[in-house]
């Protein structure tokens with residue numbers, strides 16, 4: 017299937033985890049994909065694998081918290097392909113920021129990457145999204161739906177993404193651009209591993225024990241594969257989803273039902 021053969025896509029946080037799976041899914045379906053993250057070698061190894069036949073993957077070093085870095089990546093994209101159809105704001109970081117600890121620096125960093133980064137990338141990208149039917153997909157989390165003690169900054173950033181999504185959907189509706197968000201539950205990635213280890217330490221149990229507790233809290237009794245988040249992302253950016261905007265989709269094995 018080449019559903020995205022005539023599309024140009026930008027994916028942030030494409031070096032590993034969910035972002036990498038999303039980028040690969042678009043490439044498999046024929047899109048040209050700009051891969052953004054801070055670690056260029058990881059992006060280049062992915063791009064090289066896809067560029068053997070045709071130049072369809074562009075590795076762009078970018079820190080989404082820096083306006084200059086974002087603008088520079090977008091001008092490289094403009095110089096290469098001149099247009100943009102789909103933006104996936106996926107880059108994110110996590111970390112504990114308990115209220116009794118002095119965690120201001122980490123609080124700020126989490127909000128900068130997860131929330132302000134999505135704003136900066138969307139703003140810069142819009143200049144290239146002029147051909148109509150554009151799509152913006154923002155990666156939130158089930159922690160954008162409920163709170164978890166010790167993770168106030170992450171929860172605030174992911175709740176914030178939902179407000180950003182709804183407001184932007186209204187602002188961009190007149191231009192025919194849809195904006196939606198995805199709220200994943202536990203997905204098998206480095207970030208989930210780190211969260212498991214961190215929480216296990218706080219609870220005084222092993223990582224395996226906490227992982228079992230986490231799985232027990234998921235009705236489908238498993239973590240998700242990054243490819244499952246990729247397939248929802250592709251659907252929301254497809255022509256079939258042209259009537260969907262301002263929505264948030266839980267993909268979490270049934271952890272949340274509303």
Ligand code: NAP
Nearest residue numbers: 029031032033034053054055079080107108157203205207
């Ligand atoms: P991950 O494996 O840690 O990957 C995070 C990605 O973000 C990496 O490519 C990283 O690349 C990039 N990144 C981090 N800071 C960046 C910055 N300042 N500028 C540009 N890129 C940056 O995480 P993941 O699990 O795939 O998570 C992807 C998204 O899904 C995040 O928004 C996360 O909050 C969300 N999510 C994950 C889960 C889960 O269970 N895994 C659940 C719900 C939501 P560099 O380090 O090279 O920059």
